[in-house]
Amino acid sequence: MTNYVEIAGKRHRYHFVYGRDAIAVWLDGRTYYLPLARPQISTHHASGSTGGEVAALMPGKLLRLEVAVGDIVTEKQPVAIMESMKMESTLYSPKAGRVAEIRSQPGQTLEMGQIVVVIE
Amino acid sequence: LDRKVIQRVLIANRGEIAVRIAYTLREMAIEPIAVFTQPDKESLHVRTSRETQEISSYLDFKEIVRVAKDIRADAIHPGYGFLSENPTLAEECERAGIIFIGPQPETIRTMGDKLESKRTMQKAGVPVVPTWDGDPPANEFPVLVKAVGGGGGKGMRLVESPAGMKDAMASASREAAAAFGDDRVFVEKYIRRPRHIEFQILGDAHDNAIHVFERECSIQRRHQKIVEETPSPVMTPELRAQMGAAAVAAARAASYRNAGTVEFILDPSGKFYFLEMNTRLQVEHPVTEMTTGLDLVREQLLIASGYKLRYAQSDLQQTGHSLECRIYAEVPEEGFRPATGKIEIFEAPMGPGVRLDSGVGQGSIVTHHFDPMLAKLIVWAPSRDASIERMKRALDDFVLLGVRNNIDFLHRVISASDFASGKLDTDFIPAHSQLLSAPGVPPEAFVVASMKPPKASAAQDTFADVWASGPWRNS
Numbered sequence: 001m002t003n004y005v006e007i008a009g010k011r012h013r014y015h016f017v018y019g020r021d022a023i024a025v026w027l028d029g030r031t032y033y034l035p036l037a038r039p040q041i042s043t044h045h046a047s048g049s050t051g052g053e054v055a056a057l058m059p060g061k062l063l064r065l066e067v068a069v070g071d072i073v074t075e076k077q078p079v080a081i082m083e084s085m086k087m088e089s090t091l092y093s094p095k096a097g098r099v100a101e102i103r104s105q106p107g108q109t110l111e112m113g114q115i116v117v118v119i120e
Numbered sequence: 121l122d123r124k125v126i127q128r129v130l131i132a133n134r135g136e137i138a139v140r141i142a143y144t145l146r147e148m149a150i151e152p153i154a155v156f157t158q159p160d161k162e163s164l165h166v167r168t169s170r171e172t173q174e175i176s177s178y179l180d181f182k183e184i185v186r187v188a189k190d191i192r193a194d195a196i197h198p199g200y201g202f203l204s205e206n207p208t209l210a211e212e213c214e215r216a217g218i219i220f221i222g223p224q225p226e227t228i229r230t231m232g233d234k235l236e237s238k239r240t241m242q243k244a245g246v247p248v249v250p251t252w253d254g255d256p257p258a259n260e261f262p263v264l265v266k267a268v269g270g271g272g273g274k275g276m277r278l279v280e281s282p283a284g285m286k287d288a289m290a291s292a293s294r295e296a297a298a299a300f301g302d303d304r305v306f307v308e309k310y311i312r313r314p315r316h317i318e319f320q321i322l323g324d325a326h327d328n329a330i331h332v333f334e335r336e337c338s339i340q341r342r343h344q345k346i347v348e349e350t351p352s353p354v355m356t357p358e359l360r361a362q363m364g365a366a367a368v369a370a371a372r373a374a375s376y377r378n379a380g381t382v383e384f385i386l387d388p389s390g391k392f393y394f395l396e397m398n399t400r401l402q403v404e405h406p407v408t409e410m411t412t413g414l415d416l417v418r419e420q421l422l423i424a425s426g427y428k429l430r431y432a433q434s435d436l437q438q439t440g441h442s443l444e445c446r447i448y449a450e451v452p453e454e455g456f457r458p459a460t461g462k463i464e465i466f467e468a469p470m471g472p473g474v475r476l477d478s479g480v481g482q483g484s485i486v487t488h489h490f491d492p493m494l495a496k497l498i499v500w501a502p503s504r505d506a507s508i509e510r511m512k513r514a515l516d517d518f519v520l521l522g523v524r525n526n527i528d529f530l531h532r533v534i535s536a537s538d539f540a541s542g543k544l545d546t547d548f549i550p551a552h553s554q555l556l557s558a559p560g561v562p563p564e565a566f567v568v569a570s571m572k573p574p575k576a577s578a579a580q581d582t583f584a585d586v587w588a589s590g591p592w593r594n595s
Contacts, residue, residue, distance in 0.1 A: 002519070005568065007564050007567055012564055015465050015467075015519050016571075019522070023569045024524075025568050025569050026465070027564055028516075029517070031521065032561045032562075034565065034569050088295045
């Protein structure tokens with residue numbers, strides 16, 4: 001059943017649910033996602049590297065790696081191919097550098113945000 | 121010809137289409153049997169079935185036919201996707217003495233080969249899009265690389281110049297292999313800003329073939345349809361007669377038996393070309409049903425049982441207008457990335473002229489194992505304008521929370537003035553990129569989010585004070 005609330009003299013229909021990262025608010029037919037305030041997840045290593053982590057953009061399966069540890073890569077170079085819901089997508093290096101770490105292997109199921117490759 | 125009696129049908133599919141097929145079977149007093157794989161054991165199509173069978177994969181045709189034999193099913197309905205356009209299932213059925221609810225294996229094989237199907241149509245005098253086996257001449261760019269065994273945008277790449285061919289062929293080929301088990305690709309002339317218009321066809325085992333009018337499916341994202349309608353706003357009686365005749369010629373050329381779809385592209389000058397034939401029930405078949413009164417699944421069953429078509433071309437007519445929106449678990453504002461999660465709240469729209477074909481309900485878990493299409497919202501109204509207004513109202517009433525989805529995006533699409541005036545083409549979404557951004561959050565949404573989660577019964581609260589004195593301002 002739809003809920004209703006009166007705000008400043010006007011009635012509104014609403015629903016809302018808490019998600020992991022946001023509150024989803026359904027209000028009069030539209031849905032809004034309000035990010036939950038949470039501690040900033042640091043992309044910096046203790047060593048002070050600067051955001052060289054390549055993460056899965058959506059849940060899915062890692063199909064192939066295009067690089068190996070030690071490879072020199074340029075910015076926006078493809079580093080891995082994943083498959084989600086039968087569609088291929090490419091993960092790119094966020095910067096020029098060297099492949100420091102491979103954290104996921106082909107065939108592995110990835111969560112959104114899971115780190116695949118680290119560029120330093 | 122002898123008629124076969126169908127009493128038990130195994131539905132070799134999942135999601136909304138498995139649910140929808142079962143509706144018609146039950147209305148025909150035929151027993152539906154649902155199949156499911158482990159991740160689907162709590163899915164709606166299983167929960168709504170009185171008879172279910174676990175299988176290891178929706179793609180294992182041998183296992184599916186074996187299960188059908190074991191449970192004494194007379195027939196298998198393949199739905200769409202999965203094995204529906206795989207001739208090996210139809211053949212395996214034939215061998216096992218089970219009726220395959222679809223066309224003959226040879227038809228599926230010929231039409232499933234996107235090159236062979238074009239040759240067949242060319243011979244039958246149906247206009248086709250220029251096509252090459254390998255690299256096209258440099259002056260023919262841009263071109264589309266497509267999967268020979270494909271459909272649904274999978275294994276497809278747009279290539280602007282000869283330099284991009286090699287990479288596009290390789291990646292399309294890999295995607296095609298993964299999606300269809302066939303890595304062959306071909307090249308097709310890319311026609312800029314065409315409309316996608318298809319014709320529903322029905323053919324029986326007695327050499328009768330008719331068309332059941334067109335569907336306009338030009339609103340697409342990633343080469344997949346998201347909004348479909350009939351009649352097409354561009355259609356004239358003359359063009360319908362020409363394209364309908366071509367569709368029936370195509371059905372005859374393929375010796376088509378059962379329900380199928382002939383897809384055309386219509387270029388801005390009004391020329392149309394055969395694109396492909398889909399040898400199955402189409403996702404968007406409900407808009408045809410809403411405007412003709414036919415139940416296409418019932419027609420499929422009757423044709424598969426050996427009956428003659430119940431209608432001549434002149435018996436059919438369309439009334440009013442129907443529009444369908446595909447509800448996807450995806451985030452249009454973030455490149456249409458698929459979304460997953462649990463549907464916490466699900467309230468279906470209702471009212472006159474509203475139909476919801478859904479594969480999910482409250483509590484359903486959406487995973488990345490399957491296609492992200494959750495449901496189809498279909499409306500009927502006496503005119504196109506009324507149909508659009510009804511769809512907007514129905515989308516307004518649709519509550520789906522817990523899994524990100526494209527409901528608001530669909531509302532923006534059908535509210536666009538170019539949509540209202542029927543100026544549609546397959547680049548509509550990229551050409552109206554403002555539709556991809558979500559509007560700002562109104563202050564009332566913050567007010568709601570700050571409330572206690574609502575109780576089931578006493579749901580009313582008054583928040584006038586918050587409005588006046590809270591941290592949110594209507595600036």
